[in-house]
Amino acid sequence: MSPVEFVHEFYPTFWWIPAGILAAALAIKLPSIIRLWRDPLMRAVGGLLLLACAVFVFVAPSTIGWVNRVTGVPNISAPWVYSLLTAFCSSCLLLIITWRNGLSDRSADTRRAMRRVTVGYAGVIVAIWVLFLLADVPEERLRDLDTYYANTPYAREMILLYLLAHTVAGMIINGLIWNWVRTDGLDAWLHAGLKFLGVGYALQLVFDAAKLTAVGARWAGRNLDWLSTAAAPPIACLSAVLVAVGFILPHAGQYLHDRWRVRLAHRELRPLYQLMKTVNGSGLPRVLRSTPELRLIRRETFIRDVLLPLTRCLDEELRGRSYAAALALGHPADRAKALAAAVTILDAVESRGLAREQCAGGPSDTTDLLREIGAVSRALRHEDTVREVRARATTPAADAPV
Template structure:
């Protein structure tokens, strides 16, 4: 269907094309998890909801309206079709929120009360759709209207009732869905990304109320003999487009945010462990084999495992006395306990590498309990790795610790 030749072509592309693109992208993003967890009814419901929303904008675009009317041979039959999709979307949204939240008053999703509520919601919206088609069959609408049908036929018998019915049903569903989401946000402790997604959904359903207000005002104006058609033909589609984008974002944001947060945590872990990994790889002469198939999670696990194994091999060379002196020296020069501990661990590891290279074994008095010392060093290997990026600080602490030990030996 070519958009050329239709009135308001650039506006139609913006208003209908943008939400279609966002909704399709959201559906593609969610599709792998929907297919992987197909037995989960809520995931299937989200996919169906996004598909319904996308279908609304596809069918409501002026070229699609003309094509539908032409193929069926019934003038304006696209109207009840689009409105049916719209009411179905509202009903599915409300059902999904009830299932997610556990019902309007808070019982569990599987409770009899929640099931009754969901059946009533489903039956009510199905009844509205049947009534829309019945009213359309009774209405006389011979002149095709691709963009302004609501206002053009606002005073036509049966079509007038059809328009009022779908607007009232849409408004009621959006208000209930908005209230459910807002109550959910206010009363439940939520993950930060889920909370952001719900807020986007809430604003999206609120934007749908702008659509209803604009359409309703234009229709009522026609009833009174006034002409406020731009509210229906210009503002209402724009509000619906904004609402669709916000709703698509709301469904995608929790999954996308958690995914990006996990990727960042893993990437950050790899980067923070880099200095310690490089030091131990140089000391041992080996490292983690590179694999193109390794996921970031596997790479991080392998790096952590390699570091722990390498430290275990070095543990017999750890000098507990040197570590204690290094910690005291780091505290004396103004470092906090955490930083001082990491600097002392870095001094100990470097000394152990040197001792191993020289085949020098510390005395039992210096070594102490190697297992306990290794456990302490592994408490926060990221912090130890980070201080390795500051060799000057490590050398300064080591020099102070060594000087302290030497002065003690002199007095002995």
């Protein structure tokens, strides 16, 4: 089976693939959109995904036939789909302009650009419906209306108008995106999202080129309909998926990155948390429906609350010797500092049965120690290394403190 025959075979269900992917993307994004409803960019991304999903739902042959039957007007799905696609182009342009310039940008140039996009594409939608009403398109076409009526007065202009509007939007958006990609200092997730958008909108230009070539061939008396009915659909589907990923990735990627960072920090504190439980006698009570952020805060607070009184029994001389020992073993200064703190805390925990008045009094400033609990906990994870540093620090030949 050739690629053209394959697309024609699966054409009735072909359009539901991107529609399903876009609907899934919208469903994944919906909780964030609801939670951050006051954020205009979040609302815009949600609206754009909804429009894109609607385009692919209504361009499916089964939906086209259903709309035509319900309204009783042959081919009325054509101006409806073209209008949805034009509105999608307008939404993309407005979102890119707002996203790039920032919500706080209220300059005259930005307002003028957004007003031109809104008025221009609203005018295109009105013109599409006027031309459809003037055109004579009595025979229903579910798959090849663009080429079948390419030489029909008014229908020809309607088809050309929506394709040109789509092409112009794609060219402008591509220019904005690739110029933005080359900007220094972009967030990694935003940079990746822009690249997906750039490729997605570049594919939209390929889609437009295929459609326009097929229509132009009809004007020249030739038949290249396969470009419109077989080549353009998979390009449009792939483009839609890439555009959806491009808009979602900066938000979803940063959200997932932040969640992973919180969970990682919570996990890294486990060794020090377990050690502090032996001092306190018990750990934190379990709280149902607790967020990862809250669990991290509670664990950090517990560790600091237990560690603070314990600092009165820290041996500063041992810490100095341990720091020197860690450096002598080849550890970098930051890691040596964390290992020295870990050795000193372990020593204080083991001697916690001593009366408070027998303690050395502890450091005068515990700010650094309490702030670096993550590094100390990571050091405790490597028990053999801590044991080696401690053994070297407690021998009579240990290096003097640095």
